[in-house]
Amino acid sequence: MDTLPIRIIDKDFNLLAEIDNYESLIFIRRFYKVGEFELHININKSYTDKLVDGNLILLGNKLNKVGIIMHRENTYDQNGEPTDTLLIKGPTLKGLCNRRLMVPSNGGYDSFEGSQEAIMKYFVEKNCVNSIDISRKISNLLIAENKNRGIADKWRSRYENLADKLTEIGEYANLGWDINLDFNNNKFVFDIIQGRNLTADQELLPPVIFSVNFENLKSRHYIDSSLNHKNVGYCGGKGDNENRLIQQVGEVSGFDRIESFIDCSQAEDVTELKTIGNQKLDELKKIKSFEVGIIPYGSFNYELDYDLGDIITAQDKNLGVTMNSRIIEFKEIYEVNGFNLEAIFGTNIPNLLDKIKNMAKQQFSTAITGTGGNAITNIDGGSFV
Template identity: 45%
Template sequence: MSIRVIDKDFNLIAEFDSHESFQHTRKFQSAGSFDLNLKRNDENYKYLQRENIIIYNNDPNLSGVIEHREVQGNFKSDSLPVKGCSLSGLLHRRVISPDASSLYMAFSGKQETIMKNFVDKNCINPTNKDRVIDNLVIAQDLKRGKDDNWRSAYDALDLKLEEIAKYANFGWDVKLDLEKKKFVFDISEGRDLTIDQNTLPPVVFSAKFDNIKSRHYTESDINTCNSVYIGEKETEGKAVLNYGTGKGFERREQFQSFSGTVDEIKKESEKVLEELKTLKTFELEVDPEVNFIYKVDYDLGDMVTLQDNTLGITMNSRILAITETYVKGQMTLQITFDKLIPNLMDKLKRL
């Protein structure tokens, strides 16, 4: 497994094979990360300078920007860990900065268009040219999503993109285009591979199919909310509105400070209630080549079906994060899923 090191202008700095381990996490709606560990006294450590970019195994999806280096040990058995973010982490380096004449930066239109406008005005065509991110471009706007409107002032750009993406049910990423020597921002939607659809071959993770090595299931009401009060509690004449369905013993209330029109307040309440609903999720270590082939039959952002007969759970969920770990040439695959959605269990019984 090779490691290629380039600079931000795509100039090759080094390429080598020697390393102890490599772990890379891709995320559907936020920036990912990587961890690289080199052998003691590895002379290639000198090439792994902060702000350089690594590409693992010639796979642009397994790339990242070096942000952190260490030397650990007692001189005889030093370890050399290197860490960084996926290319999407470049957008964490910018806040959303309105023009001097405006309180907010605001956009209306299709949700994809809004996300790309925020990136354009803060990274590619900002008023202050010092804010331009070298070699970053935006993929063609396909105008996906619903008509919407968003505004922001000095929020971290990547966190605002994550917020919009969760509301719109999109993913987003910055990919490496080695041929054109560009970093390309784009959104994605993922595929529906659940048993509830008939268009594509379904993907089912189940011990019955021998494609799960281990699983971690979480079900939690900690810090959840099913009734939100939202508005400006200390501003005279401003209404505080209540949204949600919680009642009686099971009702869990929270307050969210927010200023805006009634429609904007309602949209904010929907986001809060979605983010703070009861958590039911899986993390799975799966075999990438049993029954379904990773990156062929399924990938990041896809909706799949999960079954655990021991727990009595059959649910649909989106793949939100994938962690690939390489040690001595062997790869393990860890998948993190979104909150679980009930499906049509009778269909799975027929598989």
């Protein structure tokens, strides 16, 4: 595959230009989190004046591969001198949800109970589509029909970032989400992604197995870590000190038991306390991740035989590893000399930004509820979430 043409459109779907002679493009699609892109192009080429903040880039005719331009700069060489290379960056269209907090309408917490898909779509509806404050509505954004995927659940929030919350719910529910273009109706469409089971253990669909032995992998990096893992939580609800309601979640015993205190001071009752505790304990699960370079059109064809969110079988006989894993990220790399594809199977690896966000969220939660003071004083110890 050669470089893929990109079309530049504005937020009202007007086509501004088409470019096919850029130097390189990296486009990262993520199942749970917001993706991103990075474009390098000589500033003297045609239509680079259209690559400005607020415009969108569309990869070919791929309506699920759209980025929002939010960064433009001239790069510098190793001597610190400016070059003619223009760097354009931004999030995928899912980044629209990064622009909203989850604002409750009654001054307390905004909560919803139903299928996990319905919960995610409810929060988008309340904060992006039909917000009480009309200035918060995102023009042309609509929500696809609810198919009630996922189990019955209950989530609540107060002034958290919407995209972060959708990621949190999605990782717990094993549901992805995306925002695609609908050119026929000039709309941005929010929907849930479930993925297919393509593992070697099932017989309904042709299995997809990635292995060095099958010559469909070029490189691999395997991580199996329990350094930050916790499997039993003591969940603190409302109240202070000895009057605080505490409930346990998780049933592991003996040597394998790893305990944590979980601040759930926003919970209204014991049932909700345990629900929130289980949701937060899930964030501390073991990390199993396989980062690989894929031969995209070898034994299996990318986006046809397998795609983002599908569950596949990954093998490495040299490492003694066989795992059925969800594809949670693709990095598409388009350059003059060809196309490369990298993928992550398994679990998201928290980075420093994730940890900072989590700490800030807990501090904010404690501040607005006025309970759980220990969550602040002990958070540096690493055992609170």
